[in-house]
Amino acid sequence: MKIITDSTADLPRDLVQKYDIGIVPLTIHLGEKSWKDFYDIEPDEYCSLLKRSTNFPTTSQPSPQDFINAFTPSVTKGDPVLCVNISSRLSGTYQSALLARSHFPDARIEVVDSLHGSMGLGLIILICAEEANKGTSFESVTDLARELTRKVETYFSVDSLEYLQRGGRIGKAHAFLGTLMKVKPLLHLVEGEVQPVEKIRTTERLLSRFVELVEKEAGEHSRILLSVADSGNNDVMTELLERFMKIPGLSLAYRGKIGGVITSHVGPGGLGISFLKVFDG
């Protein structure tokens, strides 16, 4: 089977190669320039460009043709395709993938709305890819993907709500707009949409809240599988990871970087975590 996702999964390149995951890119536009996300520009490079830019970025979803192109080789070989995409509440990418599927009425293609993005989508893809590698059936991996969309939790913080607001992805966190005091909002993805959690002043408090959120899920008969990513906030993420690694029963699936498309919507300085509670036995 073939697993395909879009570039907002923000998966590290070595994992993409190891599991031969197909990546369909979204496009980033900043001023006069455009890049294919994941292929044309590195996250850190884009982040520093964005910080210096006076323009505001926009992004565009892949066309159905892009997905048709991605599906075709597998369809020709007769391999089934599992395509998992960024939350349909945040992007039209899932729609494009659905349209592409309708061009192959006889092929085995499943398209799943992940309800997540970045390290959340990446974590779902990685778990599915590992499962597929073990030889698990296409149907079971597809069921697992749908189950994970509801079980994975994604929390993230931004330096300012400006990017989420101007990009139209602010969701219910608009309640935090217009706060006179300068804050770093802590946010939660709920059913694929941005929800506010808490207005936080200091990095110290932010980190301890992230740790609390994961810690309360850790228990005697369960493990926590975690993925993290940041947009131009490397040192703080390193510090956060050190604290996470002290939680008993926690294992890090991977540490990634928030890619160009998601960075365009959360801005530089973002921190994100996704985790899954796995029961033993």
Add this chain to the structure above:
Amino acid sequence: MAILYCSAKRFKQVILAGADRVVNNRDHLNKINVFPVPDGDTGSNMSMTLIAAVREIEALHEVSLETTVKAAAWGSLMGARGNSGIIMAQILSGVAEGIEGRERLLAEDIVFAFSCAVRKAYKAILHPAEGTILTVVRETAEAAEKIVKTEHDLTILLDEMVRAAWSSVERTPLLLPRLKEAGVVDAGGLGFFYFLEGMVRLIHGNMNAGVVIDDEGILNGTMVEPVEHHWNYRYCTEFILKGSQISGDAMKGNLVQMGDSIVLVGDTRLARVHIHTGQPDEVLRYASSLGQVSSIKVDDMLVQHTSRFANPKSIKTTSVVAIVLGDGLKEIFYNAGSELVVDGGPTQNPSTSDIVSAIETVTSSNVIILPNHKNVYPVAIQAAGMTPKEVTVLKTSSAPEGLSALLAYMDDASFDNNVSNMEGAWKGVKSGEIALASRSVTAGGIEVKTGDSIGIYRGEIQWSSASPGETVMNLVVSMLDTANEIITLFYGDSIEKSDAETLQSALQQRFQDKTVELYYGGQPYAQYIISVE
């Protein structure tokens, strides 16, 4: 002529006389107020508290000893301001509990009631300090217990109690070094002495009963109860009114014509208005004629009513009431999610009834209170016990602490989650303030000259200088440690914006790895409130 018992009528007269004596000595009590903080309001607080007791007695229709004593207790509880006011109210309610069921009081009844009062007062204060009003009340009660063994004449009993109270007041500087340093006796203790002395003076015919009521222009948070519910008053309208001479009574008179459920909280310069009306535009037009209207919120309750039934999740689970002083700070608190902000702080303690009416007014039946000052905390605790609503009082003792707690508030989170998130959010914040010294004093080895800017942190004067900027800089140094990230200045109403901005950039220059933020606080009592987090 011996007086052997006290009736309802006599009780009323002595309370009035005692209150009058305290009110007349209010300014002196304010002046010598140095403990727990030299904020000069003990006289005002005790006066307000006793005036509230007197008003309640005067409003009685059916006068018996029990109703009179209970009215005094209830009135003082509702009107209690400040630490000394709270203690005074506890004394009166202790007395009320001690004489329950009596029609007249003999000497031993009075002594017993007094010992109840002492116990109640000590229990009300979290960390009772000796050398304060508590000591004076206790020693007076102990003296009374000795006298009553041989003496049954109330005149002689009271004379001896006043004498005991005075010698106890005189000893307060020996128990409390802060008083000795400042060369004063305890203001609260002296206030209690005046209260007893007023009674004795009446009995000896030295004065007339009758109290001058002075409200100092403060609007109380009173509520005009709706007679029945009108859906034609379907718009819940709220706004903040800034003006120079807002008259609460005149405004209420006009608003009553336009709607019901009217609540006015605030002072002559800044008022928070809440009304249910059919014509919100008319209300706002009227308000605009009085001053600057801001933070307008108009909700159609009929729609809310219907949608709440359709979607029970949309009901607000928690409301926050904050107590803070200064128009800038009030705006920041409203902005951060406080549903009502009651005026109050070091120089102006809110009454219990102000807080009770705020609790009753907010939409949720679960209420979190941010007292933001340690003298307001006991008032808020008392208010919390007087309403059927579920109320939690957080122990925030400064505006920055309250703000940090408030930032963790979410109006759709559960009450328990809000309490624990807010509780966890304010403890990492340190706050200090810069105030003008009203008298020369040497405290903790620091020489303070009248007119100096003094920097206070952890209840102690850390620095004193003629320049507020110099004091701010040095106070920040003593507050800061390497783990801190943000220094925030809230400048008061006596400070020019440009001076505050100059100070902000000087601080940023000096502490380059920290973020320095500046906000207008508008507080009257401190030139700057500083937080470090």
